[in-house]
Amino acid sequence: MRSVWRSLFSAQRGFALHLPAHLLSPLERALERLGPDASPAEAKAWQPHLIEALQQLELPAWLILELISDHNDLLYRTAIERSIEQMSAAGWGAPPVDFCVLAMGSSGRHESLLHPDQDNALILEPYADERHKEIDGWFQALAEHFTADLNDAGISYCKGHVMASMPLWRKPLDAWREQMRLWMATRRVKLVQQCNILFDFAPVYGDESLADRLRDAILEQVPQAGLFLHEMAALIDESPVALDRFDRLQGDGRDAPHPDAVNLKRQGLLPLTGALRLLALRNGCREVGTRARLLWLEQAEVLTPGQGRMLCRVAARLMELLLESQMHNWRQGGRPDNWIDLRQLGDPQLRELQQDLKQIRQLQRLAQHSL
Numbered sequence: 001m002r003s004v005w006r007s008l009f010s011a012q013r014g015f016a017l018h019l020p021a022h023l024l025s026p027l028e029r030a031l032e033r034l035g036p037d038a039s040p041a042e043a044k045a046w047q048p049h050l051i052e053a054l055q056q057l058e059l060p061a062w063l064i065l066e067l068i069s070d071h072n073d074l075l076y077r078t079a080i081e082r083s084i085e086q087m088s089a090a091g092w093g094a095p096p097v098d099f100c101v102l103a104m105g106s107s108g109r110h111e112s113l114l115h116p117d118q119d120n121a122l123i124l125e126p127y128a129d130e131r132h133k134e135i136d137g138w139f140q141a142l143a144e145h146f147t148a149d150l151n152d153a154g155i156s157y158c159k160g161h162v163m164a165s166m167p168l169w170r171k172p173l174d175a176w177r178e179q180m181r182l183w184m185a186t187r188r189v190k191l192v193q194q195c196n197i198l199f200d201f202a203p204v205y206g207d208e209s210l211a212d213r214l215r216d217a218i219l220e221q222v223p224q225a226g227l228f229l230h231e232m233a234a235l236i237d238e239s240p241v242a243l244d245r246f247d248r249l250q251g252d253g254r255d256a257p258h259p260d261a262v263n264l265k266r267q268g269l270l271p272l273t274g275a276l277r278l279l280a281l282r283n284g285c286r287e288v289g290t291r292a293r294l295l296w297l298e299q300a301e302v303l304t305p306g307q308g309r310m311l312c313r314v315a316a317r318l319m320e321l322l323l324e325s326q327m328h329n330w331r332q333g334g335r336p337d338n339w340i341d342l343r344q345l346g347d348p349q350l351r352e353l354q355q356d357l358k359q360i361r362q363l364q365r366l367a368q369h370s371l
Helices: 021-033 040-045 047-056 061-089 129-153 173-183 189-198 208-224 226-238 265-282 290-299 307-331 347-368
Strands: 099-104 120-124 170-172 201-206 261-263 339-341
Touching: 021 047, 040 047, 040 061, 040 129, 047 061, 047 307, 061 099, 061 129, 061 201, 061 307, 099 208, 120 129, 120 173, 120 208, 129 170, 170 173, 173 189, 173 208, 189 226, 201 208, 208 265, 226 265, 226 347, 261 265, 265 290, 265 307, 265 347, 290 307, 307 339, 307 347
Parallel strands: 120 170
Antiparallel strands: 099 120, 099 201, 261 339
């Protein structure tokens, strides 16, 4: 069941919270600053205050990340609608065909931490080839407008150019289907890496049925995608958890600010989501979020009884560690990132983190051996 909290940033907030006023007032102040009168940049910059208000209400970190993602979705919708209005005023006219904007990666899973970058795509309703220049030109302009607005708001451009402003990530549904057929029929590292971003998508604006039809097209290719799936499994080894060969906590050292720093997104959450993505695809699971995939896979008996719920708790603890670290950086005037400092954790936390990462590594092996 969808949490009532997930209606915070919907078009209508129609629920009452029966909580003490001293708890509700910080949340109401945060929501006012995130409301329609705030500029997108102001609203995005106020998200840490929203997190503080939600933490006062003792919401779990995984739910707070869903709410931050919901707010980012609102920023997406605002940027897209503003872009359409500006294009109309400039003489571009209305959208020439139906379309759907996708958010992908952690945004698609609704697990965004502070300062995510953009991973997005566009699906267009199929159209005649002779209209390609006209229609694609319209949507290229739209994508350039809204990605620029999001960048100005604080959701920065994707460094890998995974954005709807690029032709690779903007095409009609029939072209997406053909792309999936070609990409999933081979074993090429770059294509698998691109699909690993694409597969975790969710509609953020427009005709959601286009997103459903794209997911259908992806799942239809799985029975013929043996080589592709084996490359997905092989790439799991490129995302090891933060444990050395003796199961001691240890970061990979890449760009680390100090020897006791661990990038817990890169060496914790991403290994978990990568293994789940392969298991979900292999078993026809349409869910995208980590918790939803885990519970679906447990119910489908892909995971052992209780394993999905146990890994939900593992994911929740990793998210809490990352969120606390990001909020600490923000309070100190720094930029939130994905590093945690092992020196700041007590012995019980260190042991718990060690066991959690071992469970993720076990899931990785399960995913690799499921083919």
